[in-house]
Amino acid sequence: EAQVTQNPRYLITVTGKKLTVTCSQNMNHEYMSWYRQDPGLGLRQIYYSMNVEVTDKGDVPEGYKVSRKEKRNFPLILESPSPNQTSLYFCASSSTRTGSPLHFGNGTRLTVT
Amino acid sequence: GQSLEQPSEVTAVEGAIVQINCTYQTSGFYGLSWYQQHDGGAPTFLSYNALDGLEETGRFSSFLSRSDSYGYLLLQELQMKDSASYFCAVRTLAGKSTFGDGTTLTVKP
Numbered sequence: 001e002a003q004v005t006q007n008p009r010y011l012i013t014v015t016g017k018k019l020t021v022t023c024s025q026n027m028n029h030e031y032m033s034w035y036r037q038d039p040g041l042g043l044r045q046i047y048y049s050m051n052v053e054v055t056d057k058g059d060v061p062e063g064y065k066v067s068r069k070e071k072r073n074f075p076l077i078l079e080s081p082s083p084n085q086t087s088l089y090f091c092a093s094s095s096t097r098t099g100s101p102l103h104f105g106n107g108t109r110l111t112v113t
Numbered sequence: 114g115q116s117l118e119q120p121s122e123v124t125a126v127e128g129a130i131v132q133i134n135c136t137y138q139t140s141g142f143y144g145l146s147w148y149q150q151h152d153g154g155a156p157t158f159l160s161y162n163a164l165d166g167l168e169e170t171g172r173f174s175s176f177l178s179r180s181d182s183y184g185y186l187l188l189q190e191l192q193m194k195d196s197a198s199y200f201c202a203v204r205t206l207a208g209k210s211t212f213g214d215g216t217t218l219t220v221k222p
Contacts, residue, residue, distance in 0.1 A: 033210060042117075042200055042212035043156070050208050058209060090155065097208035098143040101158035109153075 002027045006091050006105035013081055014113055021076045021108050023091030031097045032074040033058070034066065036087040043090060049074055050097045081112040115139035117201055117213035124219045125191055133186045133216045135201035143204050145177050145184045150198045150215070159199075160186065188218070196220045 004025045013019055025032065030051050035043035035058075045058030049068040063085055065077040074093075078085060088109050092102040117137045125131040137145065144163035148156040162168055162177035162184060174187040188195055198215040 031208065035212075040214065042214045043202075044212070045210050048208055048210070056208065059211070088153070098204050098206060099161060099163055101146070101161065102148070102156075102202075102210070104155040104157070106155050107153070 002103070004091055004093055004103050004105040006089075006108050008108060009106065010109050012111045012113065015082055016080050019078050019081060019110075021078075021089060021091075021110070023074045023076065023105060024072050025074075025093040025103070026072065027093060027095070027103065028071065029093035029095050029103075030071070031095070031100075032068065032091065032093045033102070034064070034074070034076050035090045035092065036060065036085075037090065038087050046076070046089075081110075083112050086110060086112050115203060115205070115209070115211040117203065117211060119199075119201055119213040119216050121214065122217045122219070124221065126221050127191055127193060129191050130187065130189050131191060131218065133188075133199050133201075133218070135184050135186070135213055137182050137184075137201070137203050139182075139203050139205065139211065141205035141207055141209075142179070142182075143206050145175070146202045146204070147173075147175055147186045148200045148202060148212075150200065152197075156200065191220050193220050193222070 033048035034046040047066040091105040094100040147159040150156040160175035177184040
């Protein structure tokens, strides 16, 4: 089944403790992206990648890192999480960087205390 | 930068037709997409317009006017299960994507 898999689904952590949220897609998509969603707001793009070893900042990249060493994986790294990074995170992929639909993972609900 | 404006809430009754508008400001515009999201779930793709005009997919249609930087999503024969949030989104040639803040649609019996 074609899908985007994120892990974990839920994560509670403390300020400053490094964490990684994994994202993997099995559709051979070139484009992958991370978003955060806060109550009452749309999805805000954190980082995106148009291919292996190519990553770019979205609208809210501060406090996050990403890497794209393989086509299928696009992990999101929070080196020193802070409470303002408490949010619902979504990973998405698409076959092209422009018009093809974004396929979303099921989300990771992160709480930083 | 890029920005999108859409109404925050819309209410309609079962069987009715509802239109959700979206205006955008963006550089490097490539196309306008629409996504549906049920409470806390993953957004799912509904429709996409790169060119002016109407795209129809079953009960859902989407329209784009590039000259007016405007689009809308039309939902026909509303069902209770259509109660959800609807987001318009733009992507640029550079790969950046921006979503509107979403429109919460409530369908009443």
